[in-house]
Amino acid sequence: MKIIVLVKEVPDTYGDRKLSLETGLADRAASETVLDEIGERALEVALSHADKDADTEVIVMSMAPEGAAATVRKGLAMGAARAVHVADELLVGADLGLTAQVLAAAIQRTGFDLVITGNLSTDGSGGVLPAMIAELLAAPHASALTSVQITGDGVTGERATDDGTQQVQTALPAVISITERMPDARFPNFKGIMAAKKKPFETLTLADLAIEADDPAYSRSIVISIAEKPARTAGVKIVDEGDAGEQLAEFLAQNRLV
Numbered sequence: 001m002k003i004i005v006l007v008k009e010v011p012d013t014y015g016d017r018k019l020s021l022e023t024g025l026a027d028r029a030a031s032e033t034v035l036d037e038i039g040e041r042a043l044e045v046a047l048s049h050a051d052k053d054a055d056t057e058v059i060v061m062s063m064a065p066e067g068a069a070a071t072v073r074k075g076l077a078m079g080a081a082r083a084v085h086v087a088d089e090l091l092v093g094a095d096l097g098l099t100a101q102v103l104a105a106a107i108q109r110t111g112f113d114l115v116i117t118g119n120l121s122t123d124g125s126g127g128v129l130p131a132m133i134a135e136l137l138a139a140p141h142a143s144a145l146t147s148v149q150i151t152g153d154g155v156t157g158e159r160a161t162d163d164g165t166q167q168v169q170t171a172l173p174a175v176i177s178i179t180e181r182m183p184d185a186r187f188p189n190f191k192g193i194m195a196a197k198k199k200p201f202e203t204l205t206l207a208d209l210a211i212e213a214d215d216p217a218y219s220r221s222i223v224i225s226i227a228e229k230p231a232r233t234a235g236v237k238i239v240d241e242g243d244a245g246e247q248l249a250e251f252l253a254q255n256r257l258v
Helices: 037-052 066-078 096-110 129-137 190-196 244-254
Strands: 002-006 009-011 033-035 057-063 082-086 114-118 141-145 147-150 154-161 164-171 174-178 201-204
Touching: 002 037, 002 096, 009 066, 033 037, 033 066, 037 057, 037 066, 037 114, 037 147, 037 174, 057 066, 057 096, 066 082, 066 190, 066 201, 082 096, 096 129, 114 129, 129 141, 129 174, 141 154, 141 164, 154 174, 164 174
Parallel strands: 002 057, 002 114, 057 082, 082 201, 114 174, 141 174
Antiparallel strands: 009 033, 147 154, 154 164
């Protein structure tokens, strides 16, 4: 079985996260960058299955700047067999549509039985990429799973809902997304870190995937304006001098809260 796990380099959630006021893009220099935790959990799902099935090949895949190679290699240190890194300067600022097109093309080029990804990243928090990729691959999509069982011909799992729990099942090939309820990922050990240096690491460009980033068919959104969030101001203080109720009602009405 060939399992592809989509991972992403993101700004550390414990650091500052800012947008460039010139480009509207994430300022990656504002904080340290790390492998997204939800991606690590997705990789743990694949590696746990590979631990029980020696015929399983786990591949980490990412679309990220060229400088993110070291972060992607962490997936190899954790236990993945090889990595595919899509890096191209023309992808700077890619929207979700172009990102889905690129990743789907890379997945098709690599070949897959199962694609595992997190339900949403901690930076963009779009939450739609797994479904978009599944659509482009013409594969079934089991979303937001809180438990996963992989067999030779299918995947079963559970999805939490407002009314309880759903049992989900799909045949392979398929795309699944998992939530933060899945177990924490394993830590790379020294042996894994050293072994990662010798594992296959393929770097692809848009030319390799036969995609033109400036083709209108791929680009669907642009940033037209951006402004820094204004500083917080002091709130309205209401002193009860017998008319506090009236002041409160007026405040709510002025702010269209009633």
